[in-house]
Amino acid sequence: MEKVSILEASRRLNLSQANIRQYIRDGELQATREPGPSGRLAWVVELPGEGWMDDTKSSLHQLQETFEAYTSGVTFSHWWWPTGDRSGHAHYVEDLGIEETIPRFLCGLISDNIWVASELSEDEYCPECIAAVEAALTSAELVDRFRAFRKKNRQEEG
Numbered sequence: 001m002e003k004v005s006i007l008e009a010s011r012r013l014n015l016s017q018a019n020i021r022q023y024i025r026d027g028e029l030q031a032t033r034e035p036g037p038s039g040r041l042a043w044v045v046e047l048p049g050e051g052w053m054d055d056t057k058s059s060l061h062q063l064q065e066t067f068e069a070y071t072s073g074v075t076f077s078h079w080w081w082p083t084g085d086r087s088g089h090a091h092y093v094e095d096l097g098i099e100e101t102i103p104r105f106l107c108g109l110i111s112d113n114i115w116v117a118s119e120l121s122e123d124e125y126c127p128e129c130i131a132a133v134e135a136a137l138t139s140a141e142l143v144d145r146f147r148a149f150r151k152k153n154r155q156e157e158g
Contacts, residue, residue: 003044009029012047040155062152078093080115083111086117089109089127090126091106093105093106105126106128106133107128
């Protein structure tokens with residue numbers, strides 16, 4: 001197992017340093033004090049194996065599995081509104097930050113919060129986010145499935 005500083009563990013596991021320290025105290029992450037380059041003792045964290053999830057990600061994963069079971073394979077939407085009045089475009093969330101919920105969308109927009117977006121019409125999707133999603137999909141089949149999903153949502157509205 002690779003050993004890294006608390007700061008590096010925070011970066012690699014996408015958790016705050018406070019959460020890393022709490023997982024160490026709780027025994028969920030292993031850490032030891034080892035001499036650093038200057039000879040001073042510093043905490044080093046043993047990175048967990050592949051597939052390890054913190055409590056929040058684990059809860060979200062379980063919630064997603066439950067949701068998929070009830071909706072026959074429909075997954076959580078990554079599309080959210082950046083404003084409480086749900087105006088403009090719904091955007092694809094790329095990241096929510098570590099310390100606080102600060103959503104960053106694929107198109108580069110950063111918002112103070114996010115609001116649920118469901119049953120979107122085609123003109124409500126951010127065109128830049130759509131282009132980024134389609135560019136990231138690794139096969140024509142996935143692009144077709146993504147487009148069919150949006151088309152299905154439009155038909156259900158009409």
